[in-house]
Amino acid sequence: MSFADLRKEYMQRGLSEEDLDADPVRQFQVWFDAAVAAGVPEPNAMTLATATAEGRPSARMVLLKGMDAAGFVFYTNYESRKGGELAANPYAALVFFWVELERQVRIEGRVERVSAEQSDTYFHSRPAGSQLSAATSRQSTVLAGREPLERAVRALEEQQRGQEIPRPEYWGGFRVVPEVIEFWQGRPSRLHDRLRYTRQADGGWKIERLSP
Secondary structure, three states: OHHHOOOOOOOOOOOOOHHHOOHHHHHHHHHHHHHHHHHOOOOOOEEEEEEEOOOOEEEEOOOOOOOEOOOEEEEOOOOHHHHHHHHHHOEEEEEEEHHHEEEHHHEEEEEEEOHHHHHHHHHOOHHOOOOOHHHHHOOOOOOOOOHHHHHHHHHHHHHOOOOOOOOOOOEEEEEEEEEEEEEEEOHHHOOEEEEEEEOOOOOEEEEEOOOO
């Protein structure tokens, strides 16, 4: 079968302006809860797109680990490729795609680090193995092989046995402060519903329908 023959007709539901909450973060919570209830695998998985100061983009999957009126939070190594790009160009885009519900959410905004205290709290809530990995891996750097990495993890595990694993200074959270949020609902014949919220100067949100 060719790529051109791979097609899916979206038939589940529509999305009207009357369906939406006036606040896009509350609307996101409604859709996120629906994705959880529908049994979507890893509903908090999202594509994170960043770019260099020169505008060269890169994208990868990360996990949403917090959300409130201030923005959408994920955690990573600050010295990774994405961390370096966000330091040079502090804007990002997020995409959630819940295929089981025929829904997509796109979020764009500036990015800021969360507080050290918030990063500490999340770091120590993680399984010990995840803490060891974060404290050992120099994410995005070239490795000569897997064995040196595993050896470093074992060494740190032995060193910290019975003690709290300290959060590395190079690891922590980022918050995407939304400026634009678009809700996409699949519809038949590719006449999808797209409703976009844009933050206004007074802090409110303008809702517009976009052509599919």
